[in-house]
Amino acid sequence: MPPRKPAAAKGVSAALLKRVALSFPGVVEGSHYGHPSFLVQKKFLTRLRQEDNSIVLHVGSMDEREMLLENDPGLFHITDHYKNYPSVLVRLEKLDTETLRAMLERRWRAIAPKKLLSGATTTKSRETHKR
Numbered sequence: 001m002p003p004r005k006p007a008a009a010k011g012v013s014a015a016l017l018k019r020v021a022l023s024f025p026g027v028v029e030g031s032h033y034g035h036p037s038f039l040v041q042k043k044f045l046t047r048l049r050q051e052d053n054s055i056v057l058h059v060g061s062m063d064e065r066e067m068l069l070e071n072d073p074g075l076f077h078i079t080d081h082y083k084n085y086p087s088v089l090v091r092l093e094k095l096d097t098e099t100l101r102a103m104l105e106r107r108w109r110a111i112a113p114k115k116l117l118s119g120a121t122t123t124k125s126r127e128t129h130k131r
Contacts, residue, residue, distance in 0.1 A: 012092045012100050014048055017055060020101055021046060024108045026116045043111040046104060052079075054089040057103055060110075062086050 012020075021027055021038040030039040037047035046055045054077070059065050065088050068076045075094045082089065090103070109117065 010094055010096050012095045012097060014092075016097065017046075017048060017092065017100065020097065021104060024104065024112075025119065026112060027108070040108060040112050040116070045107055045111065048092075049089065052077075052089065053092050055092065055095075055100075056082075056087055057090050058085075058087050058107060058110075060086065 018029075018038075022029070024040070024045075026040045027038050027045060028040075030037055030042070032039065032044045032047060035047050038045040044058065046057055048055055059068065065078070065086055068088050069078065075091055076088045077091065078087070078089055090100075
């Protein structure tokens with residue numbers, strides 16, 4: 001039997017969130033509705049919610065949000081403020097770096113302009129280059 005890959009350590013700090021978010025082309029720190037946020041061409045990527053140590057993540061649809069909440073309520077949650085939006089809150093202490101990067105990459109690909117997308121390296125191709 002092949003050796004098992006060690007589980008990724010859980011817990012993402014604000015500093016790690018910043019490092020991962022800013023690693024995507026065109027991402028800058030800015031403000032969104034008065035909150036410090038990460039943006040791509042003035043479009044919202046994510047932000048840290050200090051009040052519950054979570055990040056705000058826009059998802060594809062309300063159905064997707066409900067699926068995430070149902071499948072992993074320890075990781076995903078919402079507040080009344082987000083109940084009518086296709087957004088989910090992700091608890092940093094339950095999150096690992098690989099999952100954070102994948103979630104942000106998906107959102108980044110949804111909002112980044114084509115010129116940034118054309119030169120982007122995907123998570124999968126970065127993993128291939130590491131081997």
